[in-house]
Amino acid sequence: MGEILANYDFVGAFWLTIQLSVLGTIGSLLLGTIVAVLRVAPVPVLRAMGTGYVNTIRNTPLTLLMVFSILGLTYILGLQISDNAKTNAFWWAVIMLSLYHATYVCEALRSGVNTIPPGQAEAARSIGLTFGQSLREVLLPQAFRGSIAPLGSAIIALIKNSTVAAMIGVTEAAGLMSEVVENETGTLGVFFIFAVGFLIMTFPLGVAVTWMSERLAVKR
Amino acid sequence: MASPLVQLSKVNKHFGDLHVLQDIDLEVNKGEVVILIGPSGSGKSTLCRTINRLETFESGSILIDGVPLPEEGRALAQLRADVGMVFQSFNLFAHKTILENVTLGPMKVRKLARADAEKEAMQLLERVGVAHQAKKVPAQLSGGQQQRVAIARSLAMHPKVMLFDEPTSALDPEMINEVLDVMVELAASGMTMIVVTHEMGFARKAADRVVFMDAGQIVETAVPNEFFANPKTDRAKDFLSKILTH
Numbered sequence: 001m002g003e004i005l006a007n008y009d010f011v012g013a014f015w016l017t018i019q020l021s022v023l024g025t026i027g028s029l030l031l032g033t034i035v036a037v038l039r040v041a042p043v044p045v046l047r048a049m050g051t052g053y054v055n056t057i058r059n060t061p062l063t064l065l066m067v068f069s070i071l072g073l074t075y076i077l078g079l080q081i082s083d084n085a086k087t088n089a090f091w092w093a094v095i096m097l098s099l100y101h102a103t104y105v106c107e108a109l110r111s112g113v114n115t116i117p118p119g120q121a122e123a124a125r126s127i128g129l130t131f132g133q134s135l136r137e138v139l140l141p142q143a144f145r146g147s148i149a150p151l152g153s154a155i156i157a158l159i160k161n162s163t164v165a166a167m168i169g170v171t172e173a174a175g176l177m178s179e180v181v182e183n184e185t186g187t188l189g190v191f192f193i194f195a196v197g198f199l200i201m202t203f204p205l206g207v208a209v210t211w212m213s214e215r216l217a218v219k220r
Numbered sequence: 221m222a223s224p225l226v227q228l229s230k231v232n233k234h235f236g237d238l239h240v241l242q243d244i245d246l247e248v249n250k251g252e253v254v255i256l257i258g259p260s261g262s263g264k265s266t267l268c269r270t271i272n273r274l275e276t277f278e279s280g281s282i283l284i285d286g287v288p289l290p291e292e293g294r295a296l297a298q299l300r301a302d303v304g305m306v307f308q309s310f311n312l313f314a315h316k317t318i319l320e321n322v323t324l325g326p327m328k329v330r331k332l333a334r335a336d337a338e339k340e341a342m343q344l345l346e347r348v349g350v351a352h353q354a355k356k357v358p359a360q361l362s363g364g365q366q367q368r369v370a371i372a373r374s375l376a377m378h379p380k381v382m383l384f385d386e387p388t389s390a391l392d393p394e395m396i397n398e399v400l401d402v403m404v405e406l407a408a409s410g411m412t413m414i415v416v417t418h419e420m421g422f423a424r425k426a427a428d429r430v431v432f433m434d435a436g437q438i439v440e441t442a443v444p445n446e447f448f449a450n451p452k453t454d455r456a457k458d459f460l461s462k463i464l465t466h
Contacts (some may be wrong), residue, residue: 119311122274123370127325127377128301130294137324142315218314219359 027098032105112147152209304374364395
């Protein structure tokens with residue numbers, strides 16, 4: 001066991017997992033917010049675009065998106081982010097995680113929007129705020145506060161789903177695990193180390209999210 | 221004589237099959253206080269909400285200070301800034317403090333600097349008697365206090381006219397007067413007001429005109445004392461007999 005720990009770069013693998021998770025979280029929060037705004041927009045075409053995006057991407061397996069980014073986009077369409085295959089795969093993994101989890105972020109935010117009484121939007125409009133200002137100042141802040149718990153679940157799911165990046169050769173934690181299992185042995189100890197590694201990332205996040213969702217809840 | 225501040229002509233609106241506003245003609249002059257009264261479902265709240273286009277209408281026209289109500293976009297937002305609105309359920313921004321509720325419009329719409337907006341907001345909160353609550357969030361205030369903040373929030377925009385949609389209907393009885401006192405003071409200060417309410421004491425004290433609505437139509441218009449003492453139409457008599465028996 002000690003030899004395995006010494007011969008493989010566990011810290012580097014988990015660091016890659018953290019990078020994928022952080023960048024994917026930022027990407028999915030940004031894109032998810034945009035899609036959520038589309039889904040509540042007063043213009044039917046924009047709403048249809050938002051709904052179309054969620055229905056298409058959410059119903060596609062993440063594995064398929066990951067593989068498509070390399071086999072489809074890089075090899076067939078020649079969309080290469082970097083000449084370095086590892087870097088290229090890493091950034092495609094970030095993009096696919098963002099695209100995929102944006103749908104969950106969007107739906108979490110939309111459930112948050114639905115907790116806001118209609119009078120809040122009416123009051124915002126009645127003091128002369130434009131649609132964009134109403135969103136920024138009144139609706140989105142309340143939607144975020146009302147959806148911290150489901151947003152937290154979406155981010156925890158994203159952290160664990162970053163393991164799918166191993167499919168396209170990103171040696172994050174799960175990639176390293178299959179390497180270790182293949183080259184050395186599949187002992188319970190090896191699985192345990194990786195399971196604990198993920199637990200260390202996700203468990204505090206879950207606790208923090210629960211605490212925040214209570215503390216930041218909008219009092220009505 | 222200048223043209224009326226608010227001018228509705230032949231306004232029509234349907235909710236499905238229900239004709240909620242039928243050929244509504246109404247003119248409100250600057251400084252005038254008009255009460256809209258009528259049984260529930262008569263269209264009085266809908267009419268009030270149509271004036272700043274929280275409700276759309278199908279035909280007819282509404283002019284504010286001679287300008288037709290824009291249909292949407294920035295122009296509509298600009299116009300709404302000039303038309304204050306006070307809701308039955310207060311609708312204070314739940315995630316913002318009392319002070320932020322009052323400064324939001326002046327800062328975002330009128331582009332006032334924070335210091336100026338806060339200074340005026342504190343004066344307005346003083347005027348409605350809740351300045352000491354400025355740092356709290358709405359849920360920490362009583363209904364009467366919240367409604368007074370909502371009035372201050374509207375006033376901060378320096379509106380040309382203020383709409384009140386049943387401002388005291390959601391309040392406990394002991395809080396109604398504190399809100400009505402503010403409204404009476406506002407009326408006395410020359411604010412143009414259109415008020416949906418059943419508070420007859422307020423109507424007698426502050427209103428210039430009572431407009432009685434039933435089934436989507438304006439049935440009767442009169443000065444308050446005349447209307448309450450001597451309603452002309454059977455529908456108004458019937459309505460008043462129902463609300464005055466106790």
